[in-house]
Amino acid sequence: MKDSKSILLLVVSVLLILVSFALLWTWGYQFNDLTKAKSGTVYVIKDSTAAANATRDSLKRVYTATINSVGTLDSTWLTADSLKGNLDIRLSEFYKLRNEIAILLKNPGSKADIDNAKTKIGELQKKVEQLRDRNVEVERENARLKSVLEQLSAGNTKDAVQNLRTAVFDNKNSPEKNTPVAVFAASELKLSAMMVEDEKEQETYQAIQTDKMIGTFTVRNNNAAFNNAEIVIVVLQPNGRVLQNSGWDSGSFETREGKKIYSCKIRFEYSKGEAKHLSFSLSTNNFEKGNYSMQIYQNGVMIGKMSKTLI
Amino acid sequence: MYSVHSRLKWGVTVFFSFFLLTASAQNSVKQNFQNAAVYAGIEVGSKGVKMSLLEVGKSSKKNSSFTILKDTSVNTDFISFTQPTFQATLNGLHGLFTVALKNYEIPSDRIFTVFSSGVKIQAEKDDKNSWILSMADSFKKRINEPLRQVNVIDVTEEARLSHLGIVPATRRYNTFLIDIGSGNTKGGYFPGGNTKDFKLFQLTWGTKSVANAVDKRTQEDKTLPNFNKQLYRVLAGEANTEVIYAVNLSGAYNMSDNIAFSGGIAWSVATLMLPELVENPVVPVTYDEVLKFSEKLYTNHASFSDSAIKKNLTDVTLDKNLIGTEVKRVNKVFDQRSLMAGTGLLLKIMRQFEGIYDKKQFFLVKNGAVGWISAYVDQSISGTK
Numbered sequence: 001m002k003d004s005k006s007i008l009l010l011v012v013s014v015l016l017i018l019v020s021f022a023l024l025w026t027w028g029y030q031f032n033d034l035t036k037a038k039s040g041t042v043y044v045i046k047d048s049t050a051a052a053n054a055t056r057d058s059l060k061r062v063y064t065a066t067i068n069s070v071g072t073l074d075s076t077w078l079t080a081d082s083l084k085g086n087l088d089i090r091l092s093e094f095y096k097l098r099n100e101i102a103i104l105l106k107n108p109g110s111k112a113d114i115d116n117a118k119t120k121i122g123e124l125q126k127k128v129e130q131l132r133d134r135n136v137e138v139e140r141e142n143a144r145l146k147s148v149l150e151q152l153s154a155g156n157t158k159d160a161v162q163n164l165r166t167a168v169f170d171n172k173n174s175p176e177k178n179t180p181v182a183v184f185a186a187s188e189l190k191l192s193a194m195m196v197e198d199e200k201e202q203e204t205y206q207a208i209q210t211d212k213m214i215g216t217f218t219v220r221n222n223n224a225a226f227n228n229a230e231i232v233i234v235v236l237q238p239n240g241r242v243l244q245n246s247g248w249d250s251g252s253f254e255t256r257e258g259k260k261i262y263s264c265k266i267r268f269e270y271s272k273g274e275a276k277h278l279s280f281s282l283s284t285n286n287f288e289k290g291n292y293s294m295q296i297y298q299n300g301v302m303i304g305k306m307s308k309t310l311i
Numbered sequence: 312m313y314s315v316h317s318r319l320k321w322g323v324t325v326f327f328s329f330f331l332l333t334a335s336a337q338n339s340v341k342q343n344f345q346n347a348a349v350y351a352g353i354e355v356g357s358k359g360v361k362m363s364l365l366e367v368g369k370s371s372k373k374n375s376s377f378t379i380l381k382d383t384s385v386n387t388d389f390i391s392f393t394q395p396t397f398q399a400t401l402n403g404l405h406g407l408f409t410v411a412l413k414n415y416e417i418p419s420d421r422i423f424t425v426f427s428s429g430v431k432i433q434a435e436k437d438d439k440n441s442w443i444l445s446m447a448d449s450f451k452k453r454i455n456e457p458l459r460q461v462n463v464i465d466v467t468e469e470a471r472l473s474h475l476g477i478v479p480a481t482r483r484y485n486t487f488l489i490d491i492g493s494g495n496t497k498g499g500y501f502p503g504g505n506t507k508d509f510k511l512f513q514l515t516w517g518t519k520s521v522a523n524a525v526d527k528r529t530q531e532d533k534t535l536p537n538f539n540k541q542l543y544r545v546l547a548g549e550a551n552t553e554v555i556y557a558v559n560l561s562g563a564y565n566m567s568d569n570i571a572f573s574g575g576i577a578w579s580v581a582t583l584m585l586p587e588l589v590e591n592p593v594v595p596v597t598y599d600e601v602l603k604f605s606e607k608l609y610t611n612h613a614s615f616s617d618s619a620i621k622k623n624l625t626d627v628t629l630d631k632n633l634i635g636t637e638v639k640r641v642n643k644v645f646d647q648r649s650l651m652a653g654t655g656l657l658l659k660i661m662r663q664f665e666g667i668y669d670k671k672q673f674f675l676v677k678n679g680a681v682g683w684i685s686a687y688v689d690q691s692i693s694g695t696k
Contacts, residue, residue: 240628247593248479248674252585258625259587 060105063121094127184229186304188218188277191235191294193287193310207290207310212283213243215294217304220275228269232297233280235263238290243282255300262297349380350692351411351422352684353404355446357429359386360403363681364415365688382681383407390433392442401446405453419456423688428466429492469683470499471509476686477573477676487512487567489660490679491574491653493519496660498573500563512561514660516550518576518645518653524550525652538648539609546655558663569672570664573679576653579641580604581675583615583650586634587626592678598658598665601673605654612647 097120104117193210194201204210219231232253235243242261244250249264263282270276289310296304354361361384385403388396404424411417426443434440447461464472474488489498489512496514521542528541558564571593581594584604588594613619617638621631645653664671676682 242628244591246479247588247591248482248595250588250591251595252587260626261587 063101063105063124094124094131097124097127183223184219184221184231184298184303186217186219186296186298188216189294189296189304189306190216191292191306191308192216193292193308205309205311207287210287210310212281213287213292213308214279214281216277216279217296218275218277219270219296219298219303220273221270222273227271228267229298231266231268231278232262233264233266234260234293234295234297235282236293236295238288238292243284243292245282245284253297253300255297255302260297348692349415349417349421350688351407351415351417352688353407353411353422353424354427354684355389355400355404355425355430356427357390357433358388359384360389360400360407361680361684362407362411363684363688364411364417365685367689367692379678379681379685382678384680389446390430392434392437392439397442397446401449401453404446404450408450408454419454419459421692423684423691424450424459424461425684425687426461426463427683428464428469431463431465464683464687466497466513467499467509467511470497470511471506472683472686472690473573473679474499474501474509474682474686475506475690476682476684477679478571482569485567486569486571487561487563487664488571488573488676491572491576491657491660492517493575495520496574496656499561500567502562502566510561510563512557512563514553514557516553516656518574518649518656521545521550521656522649522652525648535609535647539651542651542655546659550656551659554659554663558660564664564666564669567664567671569674570661571674571676572657572660573676573682575644576650576657577675577679578677579645579650580654580657581677582637582641583620586620586638587624587629589630589634589637593674593676596673596675598661598673601654601658601661605651605658608647608651608654612650616642 101117101120101124104113104120192203192214193205193207194212194214195204195209196202196211201214213235215233215235219229221229237243242250243263244261245264250262251265252259252261254260264280266278266280268276268278287310291307291309293305293307295302348367350365350367352363352365354363361382363379364381366378366380385399385407387399387403389400408422408424411422412419426447430443434443443463450461451457451459470488470490473490474483474486478486478488483506484501484504487498487500489496494517496517497512499509499511502508502510524545525538525542528545529537563570580601581596582589584596584600585594607614615638617635620638621635624631624634661673664673
């Protein structure tokens with residue numbers, strides 16, 4: 001009986017020892033694991049800071065290169081007279097963006113700031129490209145104007161006129177050789193229906209009240225050196241027919257689409273670059289309701305179009 | 312004195328003309344009578360009797376103070392001064408007067424009757440002035456108006472009235488009007504800025520006289536190339552000398568911005584060259600355009616047939632039937648050679664005004680025939696005559 005009790009006590013003791021070992025191993029494992037985890041976080045934090053610094057340095061290099069490339073645009077800024085207003089806006093946008101990026105790169109608060117700086121540098125690069133293109137365009141125009149000025153100042157007007165004629169009629173971009181092109185641009189087109197009462201004219205929108213139609217527009221020619229020109233006006237009535245004063249004022253003319261009837265023709269003298277304000281008046285016994293279309297032609301090419309509705 | 316057959320022939324012609332006139336004109340004119348004063352002018356001319364109906368007053372919104380509503384004519388050949396043509400002319404005159412009076416309800420005091428300068432010139436030349444008086448008396452007797460005036464117009468007055476009737480007031484004092492007839496050319500302008508002083512321009516050449524002179528030169532070779540060659544010689548020879556002299560004498564080059572041509576050849580060239588402007592009584596042209604047209608008349612006359620012209624029209628708003636009818640009418644009146652002769656004379660006169668620096672604007676007037684009688688009526692009713 002004594003032997004069986006001793007064996008039981010021995011077994012229990014062994015079990016307790018085993019449990020104790022198991023517990024000790026578990027604690028040791030957990031401690032070891034905790035130590036490993038702590039040392040890993042430290043390592044990650046150290047690597048991330050280095051990457052951020054590397055990105056910022058790279059952005060700074062791109063930024064500096066971009067800023068340096070803008071130096072060549074100074075001549076554009078100083079010499080472009082007519083384009084100055086436009087350039088002024090573009091350059092102020094450019095400088096604003098540049099300052100924003102500089103602030104972001106100096107003290108990057110977070111990753112978002114760096115991303116923002118990256119986007120803004122992309123924008124900055126685009127703006128520099130645009131300014132560079134504009135610069136080339138301005139320089140080309142300056143060279144062309146300079147050569148025209150030289151020709152004119154040399155008193156070689158005949159040659160200049162000849163060259164311009166060639167430019168007008170020998171359109172290289174056109175598929176048809178010798179196709180005439182317009183050398184005028186039309187703007188500020190207006191067609192008004194007028195009623196006349198007691199010798200006073202008043203604008204109206206009603207067909208039944210209309211006594212005449214008055215058209216006004218502005219033409220400008222910056223290229224040619226002629227001093228007189230001819231503009232042909234076609235006013236189409238709602239029924240598609242051409243509105244005419246009388247046979248003495250109207251006629252027909254050639255266009256790319258074939259012969260057309262015109263309402264009236266205006267001959268005028270002008271100086272190069274001058275904005276010429278022109279007007280005409282057309283009357284008929286009966287103005288119909290509907291849409292009236294005014295078309296302005298020069299050299300057989302339509303340079304302006306607008307319409308007016310009478311109710 | 313004259314056969315029953317010829318009398319019958321003239322009678323049928325006049326009757327048929329009246330029938331056509333009545334049928335075609337009624338619709339177009341009657342509706343205009345309501346708010347306007349309508350007058351009639353009947354002219355006894357060299358070739359026939361013409362009547363113009365015109366509206367005078369507030370509703371004539373165009374450039375002149377009157378609007379021509381309708382014109383018509385009957386061919387009677389009065390200047391042959393034979394009994395049949397006399398009778399035909401009398402019938403024509405009476406017939407048109409009756410149409411104006413009864414069909415259009417125009418009172419007698421609004422119907423004006425007059426002899427043209429062509430009749431007067433030919434009558435003086437042939438010593439047939441009594442025929443004019445006889446015609447006037449017979450007409451007055453037939454309409455039972457013994458006090459009616461039937462005036463005879465001289466050439467200067469006719470040219471002056473033509474100018475007043477054709478050229479709008481806005482262009483009156485800077486336009487030189489030239490009427491190219493079949494046997495002669497006449498016209499003129501107002502040099503003093505008033506309608507009383509008129510500078511007359513005259514040539515002994517017309518469309519037919521040029522064609523006749525060319526025909527005479529062609530002798531046995533009647534081919535078209537020879538006609539063309541001889542036409543050049545006629546126009547470069549005596550015709551050229553007279554044209555240059557007359558234009559220089561007129562002093563019109565320095566005084567005019569616009570040179571307007573009327574007469575049959577002007578109507579023909581305008582219709583064939585600018586068919587798209589068929590409804591316009593006046594069309595602007597350039598010397599170069601007429602020159603090209605003239606060359607094409609010789610090299611490709613077929614391109615001016617009604618079918619060829621209609622085929623080339625691209626504008627869908629144009630009335631192709633109207634254009635076709637008018638082109639057919641021109642080709643019926645003028646054959647290829649007459650067109651070449653008339654256009655040649657037209658170009659010869661235009662050339663005198665085609666300066667290098669001072670460019671004149673040329674116009675072709677289609678309804679020139681009604682010009683002077685319309686102005687005569689207008690002037691008579693306004694009391695300035």
